[in-house]
Amino acid sequence: xxxxxxxxxxxxxxxxxxxxxxxxxxxxxxxxxxxxxxxxxxxxxxxxxxxxxxxxxxxxxxxxxxxxxxxxxxxxxxxxxxxxxxxxxxxxxxxxxxxxxxxxxxxxxxxxxxxxxxxxxxxxxxxxxxxxxxxxxxxxxxxxxxxxxxxxxxxxxxxxxxxxxxxxxxxxxxxxxxxxxxxxxxxxxxxxxxxxxxxxxxxxxxxxxxxxxxxxxxxxxxxxxxxxxxxxxxxxxxxxxxxxxxxxxxxxxxxxxxxxxxxxxxxxxxxxxxxxxxxxxxxxxxxxxxxxxxxxxxxxxxxxxxxxxxxxxxxxxxxxxxxxxxxxxxxxxxxxxxxxxxxxxxxxxxxxxxxxxxxxxxxxxxxxxxxxxxxxxxxxxxxxxxxxxxxxxxxxxxxxxxxxxxxxxxxxxxxxxxxxxxxxxxxxxxxxxxxxxxxxxxxxxxxxx
Amino acid sequence: xxxxxxxxxxxxxxxxxxxxxxxxxxxxxxxxxxxxxxxxxxxxxxxxxxxxxxxxxxxxxxxxxxxxxxxxxxxxxxxxxxxxxxxxxxxxxxxxxxxxxxxxxxxxxxxxxxxxxxxxxxxxxxxxxxxxxxxxxxxxxxxxxxxxxxxxxxxxxxxxxxxxxxxxxxxxxxxxxxxxxxxxxxxxxxxxxxxxxxxxxxxxxxxxxxxxxxxxxxxxxxxxxxxxxxxxxxxxxxxxxxxxxxxxxxxxxxxxxxxxxxxxxxxxxxxxxxxxxxxxxxxxxxxxxxxxxxxxxxxxxxxxxxxxxxxxxxxxxxxxxxxxxxxxxxxxxxxxxxxxxxxxxxxxxxxxxxxxxxxxxxxxxxxxxxxxxxxxxxxxxxxxxxxxxxxxxxxxxxxxxxxxx
Ligand code: HDD
Ligand code: HEM
Ligand code: HEM
Numbered sequence: 001x002x003x004x005x006x007x008x009x010x011x012x013x014x015x016x017x018x019x020x021x022x023x024x025x026x027x028x029x030x031x032x033x034x035x036x037x038x039x040x041x042x043x044x045x046x047x048x049x050x051x052x053x054x055x056x057x058x059x060x061x062x063x064x065x066x067x068x069x070x071x072x073x074x075x076x077x078x079x080x081x082x083x084x085x086x087x088x089x090x091x092x093x094x095x096x097x098x099x100x101x102x103x104x105x106x107x108x109x110x111x112x113x114x115x116x117x118x119x120x121x122x123x124x125x126x127x128x129x130x131x132x133x134x135x136x137x138x139x140x141x142x143x144x145x146x147x148x149x150x151x152x153x154x155x156x157x158x159x160x161x162x163x164x165x166x167x168x169x170x171x172x173x174x175x176x177x178x179x180x181x182x183x184x185x186x187x188x189x190x191x192x193x194x195x196x197x198x199x200x201x202x203x204x205x206x207x208x209x210x211x212x213x214x215x216x217x218x219x220x221x222x223x224x225x226x227x228x229x230x231x232x233x234x235x236x237x238x239x240x241x242x243x244x245x246x247x248x249x250x251x252x253x254x255x256x257x258x259x260x261x262x263x264x265x266x267x268x269x270x271x272x273x274x275x276x277x278x279x280x281x282x283x284x285x286x287x288x289x290x291x292x293x294x295x296x297x298x299x300x301x302x303x304x305x306x307x308x309x310x311x312x313x314x315x316x317x318x319x320x321x322x323x324x325x326x327x328x329x330x331x332x333x334x335x336x337x338x339x340x341x342x343x344x345x346x347x348x349x350x351x352x353x354x355x356x357x358x359x360x361x362x363x364x365x366x367x368x369x370x371x372x373x374x375x376x377x378x379x380x381x382x383x384x385x386x387x388x389x390x391x392x393x394x395x396x397x398x399x400x401x402x403x404x405x406x407x408x409x410x411x412x413x414x415x416x417x418x419x420x421x422x423x424x425x426x427x428x429x430x431x432x433x434x435x436x437x438x439x440x441x442x443x444x445x446x447x448x449x
Numbered sequence: 450x451x452x453x454x455x456x457x458x459x460x461x462x463x464x465x466x467x468x469x470x471x472x473x474x475x476x477x478x479x480x481x482x483x484x485x486x487x488x489x490x491x492x493x494x495x496x497x498x499x500x501x502x503x504x505x506x507x508x509x510x511x512x513x514x515x516x517x518x519x520x521x522x523x524x525x526x527x528x529x530x531x532x533x534x535x536x537x538x539x540x541x542x543x544x545x546x547x548x549x550x551x552x553x554x555x556x557x558x559x560x561x562x563x564x565x566x567x568x569x570x571x572x573x574x575x576x577x578x579x580x581x582x583x584x585x586x587x588x589x590x591x592x593x594x595x596x597x598x599x600x601x602x603x604x605x606x607x608x609x610x611x612x613x614x615x616x617x618x619x620x621x622x623x624x625x626x627x628x629x630x631x632x633x634x635x636x637x638x639x640x641x642x643x644x645x646x647x648x649x650x651x652x653x654x655x656x657x658x659x660x661x662x663x664x665x666x667x668x669x670x671x672x673x674x675x676x677x678x679x680x681x682x683x684x685x686x687x688x689x690x691x692x693x694x695x696x697x698x699x700x701x702x703x704x705x706x707x708x709x710x711x712x713x714x715x716x717x718x719x720x721x722x723x724x725x726x727x728x729x730x731x732x733x734x735x736x737x738x739x740x741x742x743x744x745x746x747x748x749x750x751x752x753x754x755x756x757x758x759x760x761x762x763x764x765x766x767x768x769x770x771x772x773x774x775x776x777x778x779x780x781x782x783x784x785x786x787x788x789x790x791x792x793x794x795x796x797x798x799x800x801x802x803x804x805x806x807x808x809x810x811x812x813x814x815x816x817x818x819x820x821x822x823x824x825x826x827x828x829x830x831x832x833x834x835x836x837x838x839x840x841x842x843x844x845x846x847x848x849x850x851x852x853x854x
Contacts, residue, residue, distance in 0.1 A: 074552045081548030088541040091530025099527030103744030106520025114759035120506040121770045236847035240839040354846040
């Protein structure tokens with residue numbers, strides 16, 4: 001049968017390619033995902049400003065919404081192209097994965113495609129329609145943008161959830177048959193926590209990043225009402241999300257403990273199955289134990305299973321070739337959690353000052369911290385995805401298909417990889433320059449174009 | 450049922466060719482603006498500004514085609530992308546560069562580097578459709594066998610059929626764009642620009658026609674079975690329709706009936722896509738019929754339901770966008786009178802108290818449930834409470850503008 005050629009026997013592939021293919025996928029995702037955060041959170045912030053304008057008649061909010069909506073459109077355009085690259089890459093790098101399981105998870109991307117359609121349509125109406133549509137109508141045109149941004153990420157995450165917890169199909173001769181795409185995508189045990197965690201991350205990242213230029217301006221003495229308002233909106237969005245993220249991260253970790261014990265063992269560097277397992281902060285996994293770390297007895301069992309004496313499965317439950325690279329995963333995870341805690345702390349300070357004294361914090365140290373928090377939140381975001389994705393290795397579909405079975409047989413990946421790096425570096429330079437230029441534009445409250 | 454998603458794919462392909470084609474073509478005219486009556490820079494300016502609002506929407510069609518293909522015909526998708534990796538990668542790079550140039554362009558009018566960005570935009574506007582055209586050519590001429598990178602990485606797309614289809618894609622885009630831009634020039638009342646783009650449309654239309662005819666001849670030798678399909682039965686009818694529509698379009702442009710010309714140009718493109726499909730049906734790839742390539746029943750059903758449901762939301766939205774766009778409601782320009790409604794409503798003290806109480810309660814309940822409950826509905830409820838707390842807190846801290854100066 002013709003289909004067996006793709007679905008059955010595994011063609012031997014050069015392992016060098018596999019590594020480069022993984023790097024290429026990771027690079028493209030690392031570029032796309034921070035932009036996605038703006039797709040999730042930015043429309044909500046812009047709409048909030050416009051709503052304030054409609055409520056109070058204050059022209060300042062209109063100016064703010066207008067200026068932000070232009071940035072939003074630019075970021076959306078870049079999100080679109082980087083996302084398109086990802087769609088291409090799924091085929092270019094992982095054709096076997098697509099061929100065997102496209103029928104199970106592809107629906108998620110089909111639905112995602114529709115959300116982006118809606119988003120692209122209404123974002124155009126919104127951004128180009130400022131002067132032409134009546135104010136209320138214009139506001140209404142923004143609502144589909146906000147909804148579609150969230151729906152789009154929801155559908156993609158459903159695919160990732162399925163890769164981590166594959167359900168909803170039967171395997172026959174190495175091929176998925178009897179696929180039930182709806183339950184595979186939305187009935188898997190990973191979908192909800194990943195979605196909520198990513199959604200909240202969207203606000204953390206977009207809020208802090210957006211606050212950076214204004215905080216920088218504050219430090220330089222630029223504190224007019226426009227900048228204060230912009231800073232308040234951006235920081236408030238980030239500050240209510242960041243503490244929340246700690247709770248949701250805890251939930252995520254418990255789901256991992258439940259569904260992917262090996263990933264949990266890698267996160268914690270737990271070599272052997274242990275009763276009353278300790279938690280290690282920092283340190284290095286040397287293949288047998290975590291060395292140079294701070295050990296907190298029984299904490300892992302307590303956190304993961306709510307019982308200080310619970311037994312936690314170790315890496316030794318599976319053969320070495322089924323274990324993910326422990327130090328990469330562990331470092332990523334600890335960085336995310338560490339940064340998450342710091343961001344939460346900063347947020348609590350902000351919320352306290354704002355609620356108690358109804359003003360913005362006065363100390364320059366606060367603003368310095370905000371300037372650092374923006375980039376750090378992106379680091380946390382990427383680290384989170386490294387935790388999830390690298391922690392799942394060597395599987396592309398957890399427990400079912402290895403990443404090495406999914407990779408393309410085509411040669412030339414190094415050239416592609418090199419090209420992509422060059423292109424993305426150029427892109428990064430361009431975006432930096434664009435934002436720089438934008439921040440220099442004068443602000444005209446009453447009439448701006 | 451196995452064929453229905455293929456119909457979606459073909460419709461998406463036709464829409465992408467017509468809409469994004471015109472968009473790519475506008476990029477081409479920024480490079481080959483020439484002099485014309487209106488002058489070089491006016492022509493470039495016109496080509497550059499026309500597409501703004503619909504740019505993104507036009508390009509989602511490609512995503513649509515890809516995702517339906519990999520969901521409904523996964524094996525064919527894997528074979529195509531692995532064998533045709535090179536042109537697909539080139540197209541991808543073209544798409545990044547183009548999107549990048551597009552995002553930058555709006556912001557840098559008059560700044561240094563504007564020229565370089567323009568060139569980047571124009572070149573990627575030709576590279577991408579050419580590369581995608583060669584992909585179509587590789588599939589149509591039967592050079593993509595089933596399997597992971599089973600075909601030749603080079604000749605699968607560097608072959609006479611592919612190159613001609615690539616050229617056709619570029620020329621057709623230039624043609625569609627010129628027709629559109631002429632109509633747009635009329636709308637804004639620039640007679641010189643209208644004449645200029647009419648000329649350009651006629652030239653590009655003849656080029657596209659020449660490519661199409663040459664294509665038929667090349668296909669006859671290079672891909673005999675495709676040629677047989679194109680010259681018999683339904684394929685033949687479609688080729689004839691496309692040819693007739695193409696000629697009619699040229700006549701309409703000649704007589705300056707741009708609106709109708711646009712419709713018949715779209716018909717010509719759609720007919721070619723349909724003709725290609727009929728010519729190679731029931732085969733999708735050599736030795737693999739559409740029926741064999743199709744995913745299982747429930748997947749197909751899910752795709753059909755998703756597309757049908759999506760279309761209900763999508764089509765009215767698209768109609769709205771294009772109506773606003775074609776009426777000039779989304780142009781740059783002078784501000785209309787923007788009425789500002791109701792005077793400031795000051796936040797109430799009691800409202801604030803209530804909100805504070807609500808946020809605190811949600812924090813306690815939500816935090817407790819989320820930390821203590823095991824995964825399941827109760828934990829979900831806790832998360833919902835926490836989200837509610839976040840929203841309420843946001844309302845408290847963001848709404849009140851501070852009085853500090
Ligand atoms: C701004 C971003 C951010 C911050 C501050 C945090 N996370 Fe996170 N985390 C992510 C952004 C993120 C993410 C969006 O990148 C991931 C990747 C996959 C996912 O669902 O969310 C993620 C994944 C992720 C996973 C893996 C889940 C999986 O494999 O499915 C765990 C266990 C945690 N997180 C736990 C935490 C904890 C305990 C945090 C506490 C401070 C935390 N995260 C803060
Ligand atoms: C965390 C995972 C992801 C999330 C949350 C996400 C979400 C989004 C969002 C919100 C957008 C809209 C662009 C914007 O507003 O900036 C977008 C664009 C896009 N994403 Fe992703 N995405 C993710 C990963 C992926 C992956 C793995 C793919 C690969 C198939 C992908 C494909 C796309 C495509 C094709 C677009 C462009 C859509 C368009 O043309 O409008 N995304 N994504
Ligand atoms: C929801 C969508 C997805 C997101 C957000 C996501 C995110 C990520 C991230 C952030 C990384 C590593 C980043 C880094 O190392 O810097 C990664 C790695 C990877 N992803 Fe995903 N991914 C998604 C879906 C997919 C899909 C659909 C595939 C399918 C083929 C895939 C395959 C891989 C592979 C093979 C790696 C490399 C792992 C390694 O380096 O060990 N991912 N992903």
